[in-house]
Amino acid sequence: MSTSNAMGPLSDGVVGAPKTGAKGDTLLRVEHLTMRFGGLIAVDKLSFQARQGDITALIGPNGAGKTTVFNCITGFYKPSEGRIGLAHGLPTVWDDIDALTDSGHRSMTTAEGALYLLERMPDYQVTQLARVARTFQNIRLFPGMTLLENLLVAQHNKLMLASGYTLLGVFGVPSYRRAERYSIDKARQWLDRVGLLHRADDPAGDLPYGDQRRLEIARAMCTDPVLLCLDEPAAGLNPRESADLNELLLSIRDDFGMSILLIEHDMSVVMEISDHVIVLDYGVKISDGAPEEVRNDPKVIAAYLGVQDDEVEKVEAEVGL
Amino acid sequence: MKQETTVKGSNALAAVRDAAISALISLGLFLPLVGFETIVNIRNELTLDTRWPLLFTMVALVFVGRLAYSLFAAPRLAQRKQHAAAAPAWLGTIGKWFVPFAIGFVIVYPVLVLSTAGFGGALKWVDNFGIQILIYVMLGWGLNIVVGLAGLLDLGYVAFYAVGAYSYALLAKEFGFSFWLLLPLAGIMASFWGVLLGFPVLRLRGDYLAIVTLAFGEIIRVVLINWVDFTNGYAGISGIPRPTFFGIPFTAGDDGFAATFGLEFSPIYRTIFLYYVILALAFLTAFVTVRLRRLPVGRAWEALREDEVACRSLGVNTTNTKLTAFSIGAMFGGFAGSFFAARQGFISPESFTFIESATIVAIVVLGGMGSQIGVAVAAVVMIGGTEIMRELNFLRQIFGESFDPTQYRMLIFGFAMVVIMVFRPRGFVSTRQPTVFLKERKTISSDLVGEGHG
Numbered sequence: 217m218s219t220s221n222a223m224g225p226l227s228d229g230v231v232g233a234p235k236t237g238a239k240g241d242t243l244l245r246v247e248h249l250t251m252r253f254g255g256l257i258a259v260d261k262l263s264f265q266a267r268q269g270d271i272t273a274l275i276g277p278n279g280a281g282k283t284t285v286f287n288c289i290t291g292f293y294k295p296s297e298g299r300i301g302l303a304h305g306l307p308t309v310w311d312d313i314d315a316l317t318d319s320g321h322r323s324m325t326t327a328e329g330a331l332y333l334l335e336r337m338p339d340y341q342v343t344q345l346a347r348v349a350r351t352f353q354n355i356r357l358f359p360g361m362t363l364l365e366n367l368l369v370a371q372h373n374k375l376m377l378a379s380g381y382t383l384l385g386v387f388g389v390p391s392y393r394r395a396e397r398y399s400i401d402k403a404r405q406w407l408d409r410v411g412l413l414h415r416a417d418d419p420a421g422d423l424p425y426g427d428q429r430r431l432e433i434a435r436a437m438c439t440d441p442v443l444l445c446l447d448e449p450a451a452g453l454n455p456r457e458s459a460d461l462n463e464l465l466l467s468i469r470d471d472f473g474m475s476i477l478l479i480e481h482d483m484s485v486v487m488e489i490s491d492h493v494i495v496l497d498y499g500v501k502i503s504d505g506a507p508e509e510v511r512n513d514p515k516v517i518a519a520y521l522g523v524q525d526d527e528v529e530k531v532e533a534e535v536g537l
Numbered sequence: 538m539k540q541e542t543t544v545k546g547s548n549a550l551a552a553v554r555d556a557a558i559s560a561l562i563s564l565g566l567f568l569p570l571v572g573f574e575t576i577v578n579i580r581n582e583l584t585l586d587t588r589w590p591l592l593f594t595m596v597a598l599v600f601v602g603r604l605a606y607s608l609f610a611a612p613r614l615a616q617r618k619q620h621a622a623a624a625p626a627w628l629g630t631i632g633k634w635f636v637p638f639a640i641g642f643v644i645v646y647p648v649l650v651l652s653t654a655g656f657g658g659a660l661k662w663v664d665n666f667g668i669q670i671l672i673y674v675m676l677g678w679g680l681n682i683v684v685g686l687a688g689l690l691d692l693g694y695v696a697f698y699a700v701g702a703y704s705y706a707l708l709a710k711e712f713g714f715s716f717w718l719l720l721p722l723a724g725i726m727a728s729f730w731g732v733l734l735g736f737p738v739l740r741l742r743g744d745y746l747a748i749v750t751l752a753f754g755e756i757i758r759v760v761l762i763n764w765v766d767f768t769n770g771y772a773g774i775s776g777i778p779r780p781t782f783f784g785i786p787f788t789a790g791d792d793g794f795a796a797t798f799g800l801e802f803s804p805i806y807r808t809i810f811l812y813y814v815i816l817a818l819a820f821l822t823a824f825v826t827v828r829l830r831r832l833p834v835g836r837a838w839e840a841l842r843e844d845e846v847a848c849r850s851l852g853v854n855t856t857n858t859k860l861t862a863f864s865i866g867a868m869f870g871g872f873a874g875s876f877f878a879a880r881q882g883f884i885s886p887e888s889f890t891f892i893e894s895a896t897i898v899a900i901v902v903l904g905g906m907g908s909q910i911g912v913a914v915a916a917v918v919m920i921g922g923t924e925i926m927r928e929l930n931f932l933r934q935i936f937g938e939s940f941d942p943t944q945y946r947m948l949i950f951g952f953a954m955v956v957i958m959v960f961r962p963r964g965f966v967s968t969r970q971p972t973v974f975l976k977e978r979k980t981i982s983s984d985l986v987g988e989g990h991g
Contacts, residue, residue: 234685243865253905256753260826290850292846292850293847297614313658314726325957336863339849339850340848340849340851340852340853340855341852342851343850343852344854349850349851350850351850352850353846353917355845356844356846356850357844357847357984358839358840358843358847358987359843359985359987360969360981360985360986361836361839361840361844361971361981361989362971362973362974362979362981363834364971364973364974364975365839365971365972365973368833368836368973369836369837369848369853370851371831372836372837372851372852372853373853375832376834376837379790379832379833379834382829382832382833382834382861385828385832385833385834386825386828386829386832391973396973400975402974404975415969416974416975416976417974417975417976417977417978417979418979419981419985421984422985429835435851436851438853439851489540495556
């Protein structure tokens with residue numbers, strides 16, 4: 217009982233998991249997002265929303281601008297135009313978004329929750345404050361550090377605070393030791409969840425590819441996110457690993473009420489697990505809706521087959537669809 | 538059987554060609570360096586002389602040496618590489634006892650030297666070997682934070698050493714503050730300059746970072762030379778107050794250390810005292826570094842070395858993380874600098890040239906980036922080796938009276954570096970110890986550990 221009390225301040229409040237809205241509330245709102253690289257328009261006036269507790273998939277052919285959208289949301293790119301809003305807490309915070317935009321601030325906190333304008337925040341703050349975690353298309357683990365260390369780096373800000381920005385930590389104060397134990401415990405739980413607990417003390421670079429993917433997801437989850445962005449999590453996985461991944465993502469959604477935004481090429485993953493699909497082609501949204509709707513949209517089929525809209529039926533007939 | 542001989546024949550041919558290329562390269566190198574000699578004749582004119590026999594002897598030596606290496610040594614080495622996959626068990630036993638033994642040794646070292654070499658001979662051994670090496674161990678450990686842990690290649694580390702030294706020298710001379718007050722002050726000063734350097738170079742990576750830090754080191758030195766009013770320029774600062782033993786000076790007078798404790802006056806007491814001061818400082822550096830590695834900040838440094846983009850995606854403020862590495866590394870450089878000024882009693886910009894930075898970087902790289910033990914061993918080998926060169930007087934009997942072994946210091950230095958890099962490309966101790974573990978601490982192979990890209 218006493219230990220759970222001691223850990224209380226870590227698990228909620230400022231440093232722990234942030235307030236989240238109810239399932240179905242709008243969590244992320246992307247409006248007129250445009251990204252230009254010189255003369256090239258990678259993303260053109262894209263608008264979409266992601267809801268709390270949903271798995272939202274962003275799909276499209278190669279070069280459609282999916283990863284660019286991701287990089288804009290997570291702060292790695294500064295969008296040329298547009299607004300990316302993210303809400304913590306009650307949906308009423310959205311009423312203040314225009315006021316926040318005009319005020320020139322990055323975020324605002326009210327009694328009902330908080331609102332963040334991600335396009336104004338540097339990449340690390342998007343994770344630290346707005347609680348958007350991400351993974352990468354080409355896995356980016358810390359290969360020379362153990363699995364456990366990888367997951368502890370993900371809890372950096374929380375531990376930094378607990379160590380009194382290093383000053384108290386150098387002297388090994390008990391409150392820091394407690395915080396570290398709590399973080400190790402959290403890491404242990406996530407390792408267990410992704411089935412890698414037996415390899416906790418091995419370097420991450422030694423893991424097989426599929427395990428590295430799962431570890432990267434566990435690491436992102438250790439940052440206590442409200443939105444988890446996965447860039448092609450099924451790339452390079454065999455059908456079995458892909459099925460395991462589906463299961464993991466669904467369990468993260470259902471057990472934690474986590475909202476997931478994912479880019480995916482693998483249609484079996486997209487159609488099976490997503491609640492909401494957005495299709496991009498040449499930086500423009502061509503379809504938006506439930507998986508079944510999107511699957512039957514002629515525009516989507518045309519984009520994937522690489523033909524004009526009016527030729528779809530002809531091509532479908534040729535390939536026997 | 539026949540096939541084997543043809544393989545051997547082609548091997549020999551390749552070896553000869555290889556040796557010929559090496560000889561050609563050395564000819565090109567040695568032609569201006571050895572082939573020509575400038576001599577001042579009796580009328581004080583500079584004349585150009587040639588030394589063809591010496592040149593060709595050297596080229597021939599390179600040819601023969603290279604040929605022998607590729608014919609005999611190289612195949613054997615390749616063979617040994619295949620067998621030496623697993624480290625022998627006795628290496629692990631040595632590893633376990635090495636650190637306590639080394640710590641014990643450095644603590645009793647002055648006593649050991651005193652009892653073997655006597656009062657007269659001990660001075661040189663404690664000063665030239667003990668203190669000198671420990672200064673570099675400390676500098677190596679300080680730079681190890683920046684280069685080894687955070688993976689930021691800093692070629693201007695000597696600048697912080699200089700800031701520490703000049704802070705102590707100027708403040709002690711102007712205001713008469715004591716060593717113990719100025720030591721932390723010098724550290725803070727150097728740390729401040731570390732942050733100052735850190736800010737503009739944060740966006741640079743790899744080679745670009747190295748170049749800019751190198752330039753910073755040179756700027757500090759040039760400022761020290763040219764700001765004559767403040768630093769006394771090339772002439773340097775002399776008569777810097779020496780540290781006292783808790784207020785008791787190490788002088789021959791009545792209130793001196795020797796007289797107070799009823800001992801016969803000898804300069805050795807001061808030297809031994811300084812030895813223990815730098816030893817304590819070095820231990821402090823090691824202790825703090827070990828502690829920091831296990832804290833979030835240290836883990837963030839290593840994560841930064843492994844992958845900076847991933848760090849930012851996890852909410853780590855990489856700007857602050859780099860700045861802390863720069864400032865803490867610089868702080869230890871500053872401590873070492875102020876100790877250096879106090880020990881020498883005289884400093885000038887000559888002591889803070891680029892070659893010092895290069896030596897410290899070489900110590901860190903040879904020792905194995907990130908490894909405390911490796912860096913200490915490398916410092917002993919590199920600095921101790923240079924000092925040993927001065928002692929090799931018997932070489933004069935072989936090569937003649939005019940032979941000065943210290944002149945060949947850099948040559949041997951370079952040679953040793955090449956040898957170590959060939960056999961241990963990631964340094965003496967290239968493995969990494971995890972900072973935290975659930976069940977057991979497993980050593981991580983160097984193949985997986987990143988080297989950092991700035």
